[in-house]
Amino acid sequence: MWDYSxxxxxxxxxxxxxxxVVDANAIGEVGSISxxxxxxxxxxxxxxxxxxxxxxxxxxxxGSAIASSSVLTELIKGMxxxxxxxxxxxxxxxxxxxxxxxxxxxxVMGREALQAAVANYRGExxxxxxxxxxxxxxxxxxxxxxxxxMVWANKLRTVEDVTNYTKAxxxxxxxxxxxxxxxxxxxxxxxxxxxxxxxxxxxxEPLVAAAKGPMTNLQRIKKIxxxxxxxxxxxxxxxxDVELVEVIGNTAYxxxxxxxxxxxxxxxxxxxxxxxxxxxxxxxxxxxxxSEMSKLVNIEGAGHx
Amino acid sequence: MRDIYLDNxxxxxxxxxxxxxxxxxxxxYFGNPSSIHRFADGVAKAIKKARSQVQELLGAEHDSExxxxxxxxxxxxxxxxxxxxxQPNRKEIITTAVEHPAILNLVDNLEKEGYTIHRLxxxxxxxxxxxxxxxxxxxxxxxxxxxxxNNETGTIFPVEQMAQMANDAGVMFHTDAVxxxxxxxxxxxxxxxxxxxxxxxxxxxxxxxxxLYLKRGTRFRPLxxxxxxxxxxxxxxxxxxxxxxxxxxCELAMQYMEFENTQVTAMRDKLEQGIVESxxxxxxxxxxxxxxxxxxxxxxxxxxxxxxxxxxxxAGIAASSGSACTSGSLEPSHVMRxxxxxYTAAHGTIRFSFSRYNSMDDVDEVLKVMPKIVxxxxxxxxxxxxxxxxxxSNPEQAFQPTYA
Numbered sequence: 120m121w122d123y124s125x126x127x128x129x130x131x132x133x134x135x136x137x138x139x140v141v142d143a144n145a146i147g148e149v150g151s152i153s154x155x156x157x158x159x160x161x162x163x164x165x166x167x168x169x170x171x172x173x174x175x176x177x178x179x180x181x182g183s184a185i186a187s188s189s190v191l192t193e194l195i196k197g198m199x200x201x202x203x204x205x206x207x208x209x210x211x212x213x214x215x216x217x218x219x220x221x222x223x224x225x226x227v228m229g230r231e232a233l234q235a236a237v238a239n240y241r242g243e244x245x246x247x248x249x250x251x252x253x254x255x256x257x258x259x260x261x262x263x264x265x266x267x268x269m270v271w272a273n274k275l276r277t278v279e280d281v282t283n284y285t286k287a288x289x290x291x292x293x294x295x296x297x298x299x300x301x302x303x304x305x306x307x308x309x310x311x312x313x314x315x316x317x318x319x320x321x322x323x324e325p326l327v328a329a330a331k332g333p334m335t336n337l338q339r340i341k342k343i344x345x346x347x348x349x350x351x352x353x354x355x356x357x358x359x360d361v362e363l364v365e366v367i368g369n370t371a372y373x374x375x376x377x378x379x380x381x382x383x384x385x386x387x388x389x390x391x392x393x394x395x396x397x398x399x400x401x402x403x404x405x406x407x408x409x410s411e412m413s414k415l416v417n418i419e420g421a422g423h424x
Numbered sequence: 425m426r427d428i429y430l431d432n433x434x435x436x437x438x439x440x441x442x443x444x445x446x447x448x449x450x451x452x453y454f455g456n457p458s459s460i461h462r463f464a465d466g467v468a469k470a471i472k473k474a475r476s477q478v479q480e481l482l483g484a485e486h487d488s489e490x491x492x493x494x495x496x497x498x499x500x501x502x503x504x505x506x507x508x509x510x511q512p513n514r515k516e517i518i519t520t521a522v523e524h525p526a527i528l529n530l531v532d533n534l535e536k537e538g539y540t541i542h543r544l545x546x547x548x549x550x551x552x553x554x555x556x557x558x559x560x561x562x563x564x565x566x567x568x569x570x571x572x573x574n575n576e577t578g579t580i581f582p583v584e585q586m587a588q589m590a591n592d593a594g595v596m597f598h599t600d601a602v603x604x605x606x607x608x609x610x611x612x613x614x615x616x617x618x619x620x621x622x623x624x625x626x627x628x629x630x631x632x633x634x635x636l637y638l639k640r641g642t643r644f645r646p647l648x649x650x651x652x653x654x655x656x657x658x659x660x661x662x663x664x665x666x667x668x669x670x671x672x673x674c675e676l677a678m679q680y681m682e683f684e685n686t687q688v689t690a691m692r693d694k695l696e697q698g699i700v701e702s703x704x705x706x707x708x709x710x711x712x713x714x715x716x717x718x719x720x721x722x723x724x725x726x727x728x729x730x731x732x733x734x735x736x737x738x739a740g741i742a743a744s745s746g747s748a749c750t751s752g753s754l755e756p757s758h759v760m761r762x763x764x765x766x767y768t769a770a771h772g773t774i775r776f777s778f779s780r781y782n783s784m785d786d787v788d789e790v791l792k793v794m795p796k797i798v799x800x801x802x803x804x805x806x807x808x809x810x811x812x813x814x815x816x817s818n819p820e821q822a823f824q825p826t827y828a
Contacts, residue, residue, distance in 0.1 A: 128734075131731070131734060132734075132735075132738065134804060137803065137804050138803070138804075138810060148806070148823060148824065148825040148826065149826050150451065150825035150826065151826050155747065155756055155767065155770075155771040156728070157806060157823070157825040158806070158825070159806040159823060159825070177804060177805060177806035177808075178803075178804055178805070179726065179727065179728055179768070179771075179805050179806055179807060180728050180731065181728050181729075181730035181731055181747065182730055182731055182734045184728075185731060185804060232827075235826065245826065246826075338440070
């Protein structure tokens, strides 16, 4: 069984705003082919204020699809449609205390239904802008379509290339066979042969220069900041970010924000950051979410008092 | 709340008598059966006894035809890889579209290596066409592998007849009988089945023990080479406790065979009849006249399987589903797709699989909660008209979401 949070279970067992809103003036109907889920969102929008006064959902789908729909209606009720459009799928997932990586698409479906409903209200046509394929990398939730597109667009040749461009395969490495299969397929279409020992097609972005010799704490903090800055574009591509809060000894406390917050993959991302830091600093560094810092600081503070 | 287990095709509870028989082989007689000292005293003999108990259940002619493995999947891989290694010039394999992934993913992989795979389709009731099968048989085929009974619907395939046809064409025949062994009687010595896979944990033995039946005289190449265990056909120190446990489980399965085919069937029949009578818009999948005694697979239209399972679980009832969501895969079960079950029903299939540990009280409890569970989810479904309590007219047209 999936590892659903208590909030997911609560919204599934006691869904809010189930059913269609009578005399709705904004209707969005979307489906996610990858799970056989489909959702109809009905809204009653006040024509004067553009405030969403009522929201209802009808969902054909699994536990997390129903929970995502339910929490979405709760989130957007009382918002203006412009405010509602700022709700991201990460907001939906975060409100549910996270979703398993395989189920993040349920939150995406919720956001898409909202966009479709607003388009319907404004008399526009809503077109979906992404395609979803089989989930390949479970550590970072990267699907086959995404990997194929990146392999095509950037002339990637090796698993290492794919990891550099998409993060896929950068965690537990169990999906490397599947990534090789995608490379074989695309390379064949391109008239090339897949060679597992080929040189990477492109040099990975220049690394932060590795530190030499022992460092003062200030040098260490500067170096950590440098590494985080180099990792930031990849995180932001996924709608997330990281911020250094404090360094105590060999422990770096960070804040994961945006997409990373509320995603169950946050732990995996933190592990990746830690690995990178250790490579560059050449010493053991522990990366810990800042939320776990307070008690520690308090204890230390008490010690000094 | 009493918990009701109706997921016996997934795995079964280990019988208490099986556990009791196993314990001395962890604690007292833990010696390697190959050793010559008192810790190994009688271990080889216990394995021999278990081998004959398995032989008895399968109706095999010789006990040396029983090879202990680690699981059904290992037995399947051993059988197919042995057949292609023995006959390097034969580059085709015949199987069905509804096999277990233990076979399907293996042959998919062989396909990439250049083998031609014939996957027999099934009709809407899950049945194979023997004419189509006959047309595929040739001297290019290395092996036929057809499951004895389907794990999702319980549909039984005519493997004895198919083995005869393969034999007539000079082709080896393997059957994945993981779901059938212990549920229906078999007498392998009277068949042309060359190889058969079984798995202990489907018949109240522990997980991690399986058997490959290998008819005497069938050409064979081991998957694991090494020590002399299993007459050199499956190297590796024997899993003695589990082998002993499997032997006892096979003996118990023989004793309960009649119960399985009368009492267990009666529970299954009462459940599916009760459900079909009390819940509109649901139907039983598979070949109703030719099924395992313990299995029913019911499609509930317009709702999704994982959601049903979560509500069943809350009511203390364990079952399983062919929905995509329960597996994390992209598609609803390949078995439902092969039978051409409509999309709005395929996602809502629930399999109830019984064992001798169930009772009629279990059936009554499921019948009590099931209509409410289905009604609750239909109320949420865009394909359902809650006001008139029926499917919306033309459901496929009335709700046409944009698919991502």
